[in-house]
Amino acid sequence: MKSLNLKILLGAVELGLIFGVMALGVYLTFRILDFPDLTVDGSLTIGAATAAVLIIQGYSPWLGLALAFLAGGVAGMITGVLHTHFRIIPILAGILTMTGLYSVNLRIMGRANLPLLGTDTVVDSLRSLGIPAQYGWVVFGLLLAGAVIIFLYWLFQTELGLALRATGDNEVMIKSLGVNVNGMKILGLSLGNALVALAGGAVAQLQGFADISMGIGMIIAGLAAVIIGEMLIGTRTLLRALIAVLCGSLVYRIIIAVVLRLGLQTTDLKLVTAVLVVLALTLPRFGFKKQLLALGGWSRASVEKGN
Secondary structure: OHHHHHHHHHHHHHHHHHHHHHHHHHHHHHHHOOOOOOOHHHHHHHHHHHHHHHHHOOOOHHHHHHHHHHHHHHHHHHHHHHHHOOOOOHHHHHHHHHHHHHHHHHHHHOOOEEEOOOOOOHHHHHHHHOOOHHHHHHHHHHHHHHHHHHHHHHHOOOHHHHHHHHHHHOHHHHHHOOOOHHHHHHHHHHHHHHHHHHHHHHHHHHHOEEEOOOOOOHHHHHHHHHHHHHHHHOOOOHHHHHHHHHHHHHHHHHHHHHHHHOOOOHHHHHHHHHHHHHHHHHHHHHOHHHHHHHHOOOOHHHHHHHO
16 A cells, blocks of 8 residues: 555656646746736647657657657747747637647647657656666656756756746836847747747657547646646745745645545546636635744744745
8 A cells, every 4th residue: 555655646746747847938928928828728739749740750759859849849949930920819829829739749640649658757867877767757857857957957047038027017118128028028938839849859758648638628737837836835936936836836735645545536626726726716815824834833923925
């Protein structure tokens, strides 16, 4: 029983770390750009489809991840162009791209499901370092998520990153300073969806298949990770906010694993996700955040700083 529970927890951590990269992409568009981007559901699948097809054809799984990243960037760029140059509202622009990606993904895959059983994955290259196979995906997830957090933390402190953050905070002000707002939006959407597709390529290798429907509802899962992390850890500094997103993804996946362990059907997971998001949004309004953190040993001052 203990080994089974450890295996379930390990699986939740593996998914939490990799989907944490997806959540960081959602954070970029949702929090940094203040752009409700629904492209995520399609860009995660195009990342998985691109990586799966390349691996099946005998190419390196690392090349699959790299091209998945680029494919997601193109998807985000299309959404950005639809919004900035064709004046389509953000939600509709994302829906249009997501809808079009469904057919594109089917074209790439050739069918609705591509199994990857018996193929090499990025984790296989870690075994030469002496890492046990049982913990290979955890180590890879930590390295990938850590690299993305470091990159975003560095980026958001450069002039380009500050312009990107200012575009989401006050578009009129940053435009008056001579910044190309349309270019910043396209860049942010491209990078956000590239991270989502990167996670999709990794998830396909972890789960051993790419499926045309695997991206459905991912925007809600990403938002759940962002909101849960912000509620539990806070956003006082940039680095803290980025780490909060990753921790939120881990907490979300562990909750899902526990719920499934208690006997809930997998068909009810979307409902569970929606309820988690609603709770994360509403509980802080009634003071539950401070009570929850107090149980974990946080002081009142540290809680207030986290806000």
